Amino acid sequence: MVPVYLRERKKSMTMPGGEPTNATNAANATNATNEPQASSSAYAANREDRAVAVHLLSGFLGSGKTTLLNQVVDYYKAQDIKVAIIMNELGDVNLDGQFIEGDVPMAEMLGGCICCTIRSDLGIELKELIEEHRPDVVLIESTGAANPMEIIDAVTEAALLMRIDLRTIATVVDGPELLARSKRGGRTFKLMQDQIRCATDLIVNKADKLAPEELVEVQQLARELNAFAPLTVTVRSVIDLAIFDPTHAVKPGAAPAAADGSAHAERAHPSGRECGPGCNHGDHDHGHGHAHEHHVHDHHAHDHDHAHDHGDAHDHGDAHDHDHTHDHAHHAHESHAHVMTLTHYFAGPIDSHDFEELLNGLPQDVYRAKGIVTFSDTNSRFLFQFAYRETEFIRITPQGEVHDVAVFIGEHFNKEALQQRLAELEK
Ligand SMILES: Nc1nc2c(ncn2[C@@H]2O[C@H](COP(=O)(O)OP(=O)(O)OP(=O)(O)O)[C@@H](O)[C@H]2O)c(=O)[nH]1
Numbered sequence: 001m002v003p004v005y006l007r008e009r010k011k012s013m014t015m016p017g018g019e020p021t022n023a024t025n026a027a028n029a030t031n032a033t034n035e036p037q038a039s040s041s042a043y044a045a046n047r048e049d050r051a052v053a054v055h056l057l058s059g060f061l062g063s064g065k066t067t068l069l070n071q072v073v074d075y076y077k078a079q080d081i082k083v084a085i086i087m088n089e090l091g092d093v094n095l096d097g098q099f100i101e102g103d104v105p106m107a108e109m110l111g112g113c114i115c116c117t118i119r120s121d122l123g124i125e126l127k128e129l130i131e132e133h134r135p136d137v138v139l140i141e142s143t144g145a146a147n148p149m150e151i152i153d154a155v156t157e158a159a160l161l162m163r164i165d166l167r168t169i170a171t172v173v174d175g176p177e178l179l180a181r182s183k184r185g186g187r188t189f190k191l192m193q194d195q196i197r198c199a200t201d202l203i204v205n206k207a208d209k210l211a212p213e214e215l216v217e218v219q220q221l222a223r224e225l226n227a228f229a230p231l232t233v234t235v236r237s238v239i240d241l242a243i244f245d246p247t248h249a250v251k252p253g254a255a256p257a258a259a260d261g262s263a264h265a266e267r268a269h270p271s272g273r274e275c276g277p278g279c280n281h282g283d284h285d286h287g288h289g290h291a292h293e294h295h296v297h298d299h300h301a302h303d304h305d306h307a308h309d310h311g312d313a314h315d316h317g318d319a320h321d322h323d324h325t326h327d328h329a330h331h332a333h334e335s336h337a338h339v340m341t342l343t344h345y346f347a348g349p350i351d352s353h354d355f356e357e358l359l360n361g362l363p364q365d366v367y368r369a370k371g372i373v374t375f376s377d378t379n380s381r382f383l384f385q386f387a388y389r390e391t392e393f394i395r396i397t398p399q400g401e402v403h404d405v406a407v408f409i410g411e412h413f414n415k416e417a418l419q420q421r422l423a424e425l426e427k
Helices: 022-029 040-045 065-078 119-133 148-158 175-184 187-197 212-225 291-307 328-334 352-360 415-425
Strands: 006-008 052-058 083-088 106-109 137-141 164-174 201-205 231-233 339-345 366-374 381-387 390-396 405-411
Touching: 052 065, 052 148, 065 083, 065 137, 065 164, 083 119, 106 119, 119 137, 119 148, 148 164, 148 187, 164 175, 164 187, 175 187, 175 212, 187 212, 201 212, 212 231, 339 415, 352 381, 352 390, 352 415
Parallel strands: 006 390, 052 137, 052 164, 083 106, 083 137, 164 201, 201 231
Antiparallel strands: 339 405, 366 381, 366 405, 381 390
């Protein structure tokens, strides 16, 4: 048995697209070619005078955030726009970051989630990154388990310390997974809903895995949660990257024109753009420049709204959080405290068939895994990606020292049993 996909790693992480559905074709047909805008070089020349644009990439585990991030990085590099990255992983290793080219400054925030356990570090990381590297743009890729509202808070708080401008909250929606979770309910579905509500831009990804009628259903679901954000249906997160263009003007205190050219209402998001009705920041009246002063006083209101925001009858995870003095970080953590990780470092090469068998037999509760493995039978190293029962193997030739490691993410799975199975592979 040969691994499902074997592909040579390209220099960039951008993946080739799958077979798009008709709907995706239609959506992508409206996309621009992602050619740099003419004014970008002039923009780069004036970098000392401006606030640093910050874009947040949100979306559930394995939805396609890194796939998007790699495209955005390439887009910036082609325009001489200096980009820096903050990558946050629940596990102890940053596998995605290993394939970002070395000249892109990157801060790794590992072993916790920036929306709760290491939230206070985000401002520090941002400040250090900006002071040291003076980027034009910072991309923040949060963990898929993060509640974006908390990250928005952290970024806007950081704006008290430095000139930054939160422009975009792009939420990548795993189309098939959203659909499946919408039938089951539960905390993960609630988290996905929060991520959609807070988006200024919605990217409904993995359209290649949806039948046309399912695609319609997913779009309706997303639209019910967030009627304002421009929505693009994608395969491999391929979108019109103009929303990330730093010359893409954002009028202070108001939503800019959408990527599709439509106008937005005046209700202000911390990014200056529009978000869904359940996103508490819609009520904050944040605008660029003066938004942040108001923000720190609004935490009680935020907690209050968030705690009462139970669209999901099955979800009792936050039910006790009605106490307004409740700690912010703890509160955020409640929304994904059920998500757990296991990081395993391999002692040596393993058999590819045995490993594939292990992945295929993972319990349903493990919904994401990724890592680097060396196969004894193929004598090559591979990056593997396992997202919702689908596995990809990509042949890699890492530069420098890279460990063989696997990170598993899921809910209440039996860590010991999995650890034992992994150990057996090494025998
Ligand atoms: N079939 C299909 N697979 C996709 C698509 N987009 C991304 N993938 C695959 O889904 C897996 C996860 O993609 P990533 O971009 O790493 O997802 P992520 O959101 O960054 O994942 P985390 O960092 O773990 O939260 C990878 O194997 C991708 O190649 C898509 O449109 N269709």
